[in-house]
Amino acid sequence: MPLTLRNTVRASIAADTVKPVSKTGAVPSEIFGCNVFSMKVMHERLPKNVYSRLEQSVAGGERLQESDADVVAGAMRDWAIERGATHYTHWFQPLTGATAEKHDAFLTPSPFGDERIISEFSGKMLIKGEPDASSFPSGGIRSTFEARGYTVWDPTSPAFIIATGSGKTLYIPCIFLSYTGESLDSKTPLLRALDAVSGQALRVLRVFGNATAYKVNAMVGSEQEYFLIDRRYYNLRTDLMLCGRTVFGARPCKGQELEDQYFGAISRRVIAFMTDVEERMFALGIPARTRHNEVAPGQYEIAPMFETANLAVDHNMLTMQIMCETAAEHGFACLLHEKPFAGINGSGKHNNWSLCDSDGNNLLDPGNTPLDNAQFLVFLAAVLRAVHKHSVALRLGVVGAGNDHRLGANEAPPAILSVFLGEQLTEIVEALSEGRPGKAGSTGGMIMEVGVSSLPKLPKDSTDRNRTSPFAFTGNKFEFRAVGASQSIAPANIALSAAVANALDDIATELETEIAGGVPLNSAVQALLARLFKEHKPIIFNGNGYAEEWQGEAERRGLPNLKDTVSAVQRYSDPDVMDVFRRHGILSERELLARQEVLLENYVKDVHVETKLVQVMGRSVILPAAFKFAAEISTYAAGGKQSGNPALSRYLSDISGKIEGLLKTLDAIDAKHTELDEIEEFMDKAVAARDQLLPLLIECREYVDALEGMLDDAVWPLPKYNEMLWQH
Numbered sequence: 166m167p168l169t170l171r172n173t174v175r176a177s178i179a180a181d182t183v184k185p186v187s188k189t190g191a192v193p194s195e196i197f198g199c200n201v202f203s204m205k206v207m208h209e210r211l212p213k214n215v216y217s218r219l220e221q222s223v224a225g226g227e228r229l230q231e232s233d234a235d236v237v238a239g240a241m242r243d244w245a246i247e248r249g250a251t252h253y254t255h256w257f258q259p260l261t262g263a264t265a266e267k268h269d270a271f272l273t274p275s276p277f278g279d280e281r282i283i284s285e286f287s288g289k290m291l292i293k294g295e296p297d298a299s300s301f302p303s304g305g306i307r308s309t310f311e312a313r314g315y316t317v318w319d320p321t322s323p324a325f326i327i328a329t330g331s332g333k334t335l336y337i338p339c340i341f342l343s344y345t346g347e348s349l350d351s352k353t354p355l356l357r358a359l360d361a362v363s364g365q366a367l368r369v370l371r372v373f374g375n376a377t378a379y380k381v382n383a384m385v386g387s388e389q390e391y392f393l394i395d396r397r398y399y400n401l402r403t404d405l406m407l408c409g410r411t412v413f414g415a416r417p418c419k420g421q422e423l424e425d426q427y428f429g430a431i432s433r434r435v436i437a438f439m440t441d442v443e444e445r446m447f448a449l450g451i452p453a454r455t456r457h458n459e460v461a462p463g464q465y466e467i468a469p470m471f472e473t474a475n476l477a478v479d480h481n482m483l484t485m486q487i488m489c490e491t492a493a494e495h496g497f498a499c500l501l502h503e504k505p506f507a508g509i510n511g512s513g514k515h516n517n518w519s520l521c522d523s524d525g526n527n528l529l530d531p532g533n534t535p536l537d538n539a540q541f542l543v544f545l546a547a548v549l550r551a552v553h554k555h556s557v558a559l560r561l562g563v564v565g566a567g568n569d570h571r572l573g574a575n576e577a578p579p580a581i582l583s584v585f586l587g588e589q590l591t592e593i594v595e596a597l598s599e600g601r602p603g604k605a606g607s608t609g610g611m612i613m614e615v616g617v618s619s620l621p622k623l624p625k626d627s628t629d630r631n632r633t634s635p636f637a638f639t640g641n642k643f644e645f646r647a648v649g650a651s652q653s654i655a656p657a658n659i660a661l662s663a664a665v666a667n668a669l670d671d672i673a674t675e676l677e678t679e680i681a682g683g684v685p686l687n688s689a690v691q692a693l694l695a696r697l698f699k700e701h702k703p704i705i706f707n708g709n710g711y712a713e714e715w716q717g718e719a720e721r722r723g724l725p726n727l728k729d730t731v732s733a734v735q736r737y738s739d740p741d742v743m744d745v746f747r748r749h750g751i752l753s754e755r756e757l758l759a760r761q762e763v764l765l766e767n768y769v770k771d772v773h774v775e776t777k778l779v780q781v782m783g784r785s786v787i788l789p790a791a792f793k794f795a796a797e798i799s800t801y802a803a804g805g806k807q808s809g810n811p812a813l814s815r816y817l818s819d820i821s822g823k824i825e826g827l828l829k830t831l832d833a834i835d836a837k838h839t840e841l842d843e844i845e846e847f848m849d850k851a852v853a854a855r856d857q858l859l860p861l862l863i864e865c866r867e868y869v870d871a872l873e874g875m876l877d878d879a880v881w882p883l884p885k886y887n888e889m890l891w892q893h
């Protein structure tokens with residue numbers, strides 16, 4: 166038999182002796198933010214009065230006047246054109262979960278054919294665009310004949326230039342609305358949620374006597390995990406190209422068992438890639454900071470310095486895009502899927518989160534004085550309340566077919582939301598809720614008196630870490646670890662901000678009422694903490710989140726265990742779940758129901774594409790290879806001496822058994838697809854996809870993976886795990 170393409174590729178990768186190095190070697194401090202129309206650039210280029218009004222509008226969130234916007238637009242255009250930009254685009258985040266852009270030229274030839282060139286980019290065009298939006302998901306908010314949608318500039322996220330080859334384009338971050346003013350994107354509700362949490366946090370700060378802060382920002386640093394494989398293998402794996410994950414592939418003989426990849430020396434080829442990625446990030450003002458090998462072979466992580474949530478979301482979207490593009494240039498494919506390879510670690514995104522007031526204080530930092538400690542405990546209580554009361558809303562922030570392979574699938578983290586506080590803080594919470602003295606080591610055997618006694622120094626570091634918790638306190642921030650690697654962090658942060666805003670609202674109302682009624686602040690806080698800590702203690706779990714027992718324990722505590730996307734999305738329309746988003750006008754009922762529909766539709770499409778792919782690859786790639794091989798052995802067995810060799814007959818019949826099983830299952834998928842096409846409601850379709858299609862996919866995989874282990878290595882058509890993960 167001739168060598169398969171896979172084996173040719175394998176040989177060519179093995180023959181590579183020269184590993185690429187990073188191309189430019191620019192100095193980070195010199196290039197940082199060089200392609201960003203930042204506040205600093207605006208300060209230099211705008212008239213003083215316009216700049217100061219812009220600054221106010223960015224800080225306070227008010228609309229910029231049209232005449233000012235015109236001036237900003239002019240300065241932005243000149244800046245971009247000076248740097249060689251020929252086009253501009255509104256850049257937005259529709260409900261596809263990706264970003265969208267449509268470029269327009271700055272310079273347009275005159276339609277009158279007189280060689281004049283028109284350069285037009287007014288304030289109106291900066292502030293508002295009107296793309297044909299008919300093909301973006303809207304969950305029924307807009308029918309195709311009402312195609313209009315609006316993109317509106319978000320001045321809190323600066324414009325930037327992206328260079329691709331010799332072309333340069335100015336990107337203007339925007340929100341995306343329907344003609345009727347409903348949000349069709351993730352940025353609009355994010356900005357609303359961030360406003361809500363700011364407003365409610367300020368109320369609490371006022372109660373504590375803070376008169377200076379005018380805003381509270383949610384701060385986010387997202388650690389991004391990803392895989393790199395050689396692009397030549399990737400090109401032979403249609404499943405990776407179309408679905409982002411391998412639908413077939415036997416487990417590698419060596420996976421992550423030896424843990425020799427985690428924090429290991431980074432290979433030269435990978436470092437070259439990372440360096441180029443970081444350089445591009447720096448030019449866009451994205452503060453890349455940490456890079457390391459992750460736990461699985463071929464898996465890595467990049468983490469930026471934390472920033473305001475809105476910027477962190479935009480920057481994470483750009484980071485993913487930069488990684489994928491740069492990978493291609495380095496002969497890699499960057500895999501962002503939550504589970505590209507079955508049987509080894511998947512990829513997530515840890516959303517590190519805190520609240521910071523406009524005076525620069527981290528509200529989740531215990532602080533040094535008894536008053537700071539009291540305020541910290543109130544914000545801690547708010548987060549516990551948010552996660553406990555609104556855990557379904559939070560779970561909805563991380564749904565998706567890809568993430569279903571991770572959450573609750575015996576890997577980090579479980580689908581049950583709980584909070585890790587560490588031993589010492591938990592003991593303080595318990596002591597306060599029971600009104601008893603703390604044990605030695607927490608409050609030193611004294612009753613914690615709010616506003617009088619101080620918290621002990623809490624451990625910030627590793628001894629106290631728990632990797633299995635989906636929501637962990639790490640010293641002065643929380644880490645929401647359930648976000649999938651390929652997902653936008655916007656939905657998670659919308660849910661988190663909304664939930665915390667509601668909890669802070671409840672708390673502020675209670676404290677304001679008590680104090681107005683003459684109760685001293687310290688007593689009001691002491692009583693509130695005792696009650697809230699008691700009520701929300703069940704959400705605290707410091708144990709092993711992977712353990713079987715936790716499922717039962719969580720159930721006894723009444724914590725929801727929404728194992729997959731469909732069971733979570735079913736809860737979207739529960740009135741108490743919708744209330745989390747409705748209360749502060751973050752999403753309207755119509756917008757929520759639209760999102761529910763889009764999520765279900767996406768789920769169904771994802772499963773559909775995967776099962777279609779299994780059919781196509783099964784029939785046109787796997788079966789021909791298996792049949793040819795079986796035929797060759799049969800011929801060999803039939804001829805001469807081998808005829809009647811029992812070992813050979815057994816081998817052959819084993820292979821035939823798998824082939825037959827595979828064929829049958831592929832037929833079953835055909836039949837199911839036809840059935841599913843008949844179902845009208847998306848909810849019913851999604852349930853059927855989960856319960857009837859996915860199991861068939863797994864069944865096919867079992868046959869194919871078995872065949873992979875039986876057929877001659879020389880004839881197997883698909884790159885194997887052993888090669889893709891280890892051969893760099």
Ligand code: ADP
Nearest residue numbers: 384385386387455468469470471517518519642
């Ligand atoms: P680890 O992997 O040990 O959790 P990393 O250094 O990889 O830590 O990532 C920690 C992330 O948390 C970084 O993005 C960092 O900027 C971010 N972070 C640190 N402090 C805060 C904070 N106060 N608020 C939000 N994010 C923070």
Ligand code: MG
Nearest residue numbers: 388455466468
């Ligand atoms: Mg990390």
